[in-house]
Amino acid sequence: MDLRHLRHFVAVAEELHFSRAALRLGIGQPPLSQSIRSLETDLGVRLFERTRRRVALTAAGHTLLTEARAILAHTERAVTLTRRAARGEVGELRVGFTAAAPFQPVVPRLIDAYRRAAPDVHLTLVEMPSKPQLAALAENRLDIGFIREPLNPPGEALCFRPILREPLLAVLRADHPLAALDPVPLTALAGEPFVFYPAEYGTATHEQVMALCAGAGFRPAVAQEAREAFTIIGLIAAGLGVSILPANLRQVAVADVVYRRLDTPAAHTTLMLAHRRGDRSPLVRAFTALAGEVAGIG
Numbered sequence: 001m002d003l004r005h006l007r008h009f010v011a012v013a014e015e016l017h018f019s020r021a022a023l024r025l026g027i028g029q030p031p032l033s034q035s036i037r038s039l040e041t042d043l044g045v046r047l048f049e050r051t052r053r054r055v056a057l058t059a060a061g062h063t064l065l066t067e068a069r070a071i072l073a074h075t076e077r078a079v080t081l082t083r084r085a086a087r088g089e090v091g092e093l094r095v096g097f098t099a100a101a102p103f104q105p106v107v108p109r110l111i112d113a114y115r116r117a118a119p120d121v122h123l124t125l126v127e128m129p130s131k132p133q134l135a136a137l138a139e140n141r142l143d144i145g146f147i148r149e150p151l152n153p154p155g156e157a158l159c160f161r162p163i164l165r166e167p168l169l170a171v172l173r174a175d176h177p178l179a180a181l182d183p184v185p186l187t188a189l190a191g192e193p194f195v196f197y198p199a200e201y202g203t204a205t206h207e208q209v210m211a212l213c214a215g216a217g218f219r220p221a222v223a224q225e226a227r228e229a230f231t232i233i234g235l236i237a238a239g240l241g242v243s244i245l246p247a248n249l250r251q252v253a254v255a256d257v258v259y260r261r262l263d264t265p266a267a268h269t270t271l272m273l274a275h276r277r278g279d280r281s282p283l284v285r286a287f288t289a290l291a292g293e294v295a296g297i298g
Contacts, residue, residue, distance in 0.1 A: 001039075001042060001043075002038075002039075002042075003071075003072070003075060004035070005035050005036075005038060005039040005042075006039070006068045006071060006072060007025070007072060008021070008025065008032055008035040008036060008039075009035075009036060009039055009047065009064065009065075009068055010065065010068050010069060010072065011024050011025050011032075012032070012036060012048070012055070013047075013048075013057055013061060013065045013068075016054070016055045016056065016057075017055060018032060018033060018055065036048070043060075043064075045058070045060040046058050046060065046061075047060060047061035047064060048061055084120070085282065086282055087282060087286070088118065088121075088281075088282030088283045088284075088285060088286030088287075089118050089120060089121065089286075090118075090120045090121060091121055091122070091282075091283050092121070092122040092123075092124060092283075093114075093121055093122070093123055093124070093143050093144065093283045093284070093287060094124045094126065094141070094142045094143045094144070095111075095123065095124065095125050095126070095142070095143065095144045095145070095146070095287075096125075096126045096127075096128055096133040096136060096137075096142045096144070096145040096146065096147070097125065097126070097127060097128075097145070097146040098127070098128075098129060098130055098133075098146060098147060098148065098203070099127055099129075099228060099229060099230075100229055100246060100248060100249055101146040101271065103248040103249060103251050103252075104163070104164060104166075104248050104271060106163060106164060106294065106295045107146055107163075107271075109294060109295075110290065110291055110294045110295055111123070111125075113290055113293075113294050114286075114287055114290055117286075117290060118283075118286060121283060126142065128202075129201055129202040129203045129204075130145075130147035130148045130150065130202065130203060130204035130205075131150070131202030131203070131204065132202045133145040133146075133147050133274070134147065134150065134154055134158065134274070137158055137274060137275065137276060138154065138157055138158065138276075140276075143275065143276075143279070143281065143283065143284050143287075144273065144274070144275050144284065144287055144288075145273070145274040145275070146163070146271060146272070146273060146274075147160075147204060147271075147272050147274050148203070148204030148205055148208065148246075148269055148270070148271060148272070149162075149204060149208075149269065149270040149271075149272050150204050150207070151204070151207045151208065151211060156277060157276065157277060158274050158275070158276060158277060159274065159275055159276070159277040160272045160273070160274050161272060161273045161274075161288070161291070162270050162271075162272055162273075163270075163271045163272060163273055163291075163295050164270070164271050164295075165268055165269070165270045166246055166247045166248060166268065166269060166270075166271070167246075167247045167261060167262070167267055167268050167269075168205075168208070168209065168212065168244050168245065168246060168247070168262065168267040168268060168269055169244065169245060169246075169247050169250070169259040169260060169261060169262065169267075170184040170189065170242060170243075170244055170259070170260045170261075170262055171232070171233060171236055171242060171243040171244065171245050171249075171257060171258075171259055172184075172236065172242050172257070172258055172259075172260060173236055173237060173239055173242075173256055173257060173258075174256045174257065174258050175256070176242065178192075178242070178260070179258050179260065181260065182260050182261055183260065183261040183262055183263040184260045184261065184262055184263065185262075185263050186212070186213070186216045186262050186263060186264050186267065187216050187217065187218070189213070189218075189220070189242060189244070190213075190216070190217070190218035191221075192220075192221070192241060192242045193221055193222075193223035193224070193240070193241035193242070194220040194221060194222045194223060194224075194241050194242060194243055194244075195222075195223065195224045195225075195226060195232045195235045195236055195240050195241040195242070195243050196209070196220065196222045196224075196225065196226075196232065196243055196244075197225065197226070197227065197232070198225045198227065201227050204269075205245065205246060205269065208269055209244045212244070212264070212266055212267055213244075215266060216264070220244075223240065223241050224240045224241060229245060229249050229252070230252055232245065233245075233249065233252050233254050233257055234254060236254075236257055237254050237255065237256050237257045244262070244267070245259075246269050247259070273288070273291055273295075275288065
């Protein structure tokens with residue numbers, strides 16, 4: 001069944017006048033009459049009772065009018081949705097983020113801007129450490145990731161865009177002797193018990209801090225492991241040790257805990273936006289384009 005014939009039929013059925021229907025459609029009356037006859041031939045039924053004075057729908061015509069309107073509306077919706085999908089305005093976007101990422105104002109600002117720009121996109125947010133995010137991106141389980149810069153990027157499969165660079169700080173109990181220093185010598189932490197992430201948890205911060213300390217000639221003596229930064233900070237308040245964490249976690253206000261600069265310019269970390277290299281998804285393209293506007297990502 002030709003959609004063009006259905007559009008012609010609906011126009012005639014609503015106008016009940018071939019001349020007015022032809023004018024509405026912007027075609028001549030003879031082609032319109034031929035279109036209706038072709039539709040009736042295809043269906044094997046009469047759709048209109050026609051006399052010199054009036055045009056009326058048959059019972060079959062009434063039935064077809066209801067269905068034709070639904071078919072044309074559904075077709076128009078399909079066209080609209082298809083075009084919006086091509087522009088990245090509908091669908092699902094899966095975004096990973098580290099537990100500390102929302103403490104950077106740019107991250108919630110970008111998420112909010114994207115939700116406003118694409119309200120019909122289902123945004124699935126998944127919290128996970130950086131290294132598992134890299135695996136999820138490579139395996140197409142995530143589309144976008146907010147991660148800490150990996151020491152050893154996984155080949156050329158992924159693309160990384162820096163969002164911001166921030167210091168790594170010494171995290172100490174307020175009554176710790178080193179809390180009086182600013183900056184704290186990195187080497188002064190060599191003999192301290194550390195509260196830190198487990199190696200197998202997959203945080204890029206673990207890799208970065210271990211590399212930073214190795215460069216200073218020591219390996220942190222981890223006395224207590226914890227998977228969440230908030231837990232690490234709480235255990236430092238309880239006197240279980242010290243740590244080195246990204247500066248944005250200063251926003252976690254825990255009594256008796258202080259944050260101090262380290263004495264080396266190498267003590268920094270970079271929050272990155274990651275996605276598959278060459279990803280042609282309109283959703284990913286739209287998100288990264290917006291990130292360029294909101295966060296100044298190149």
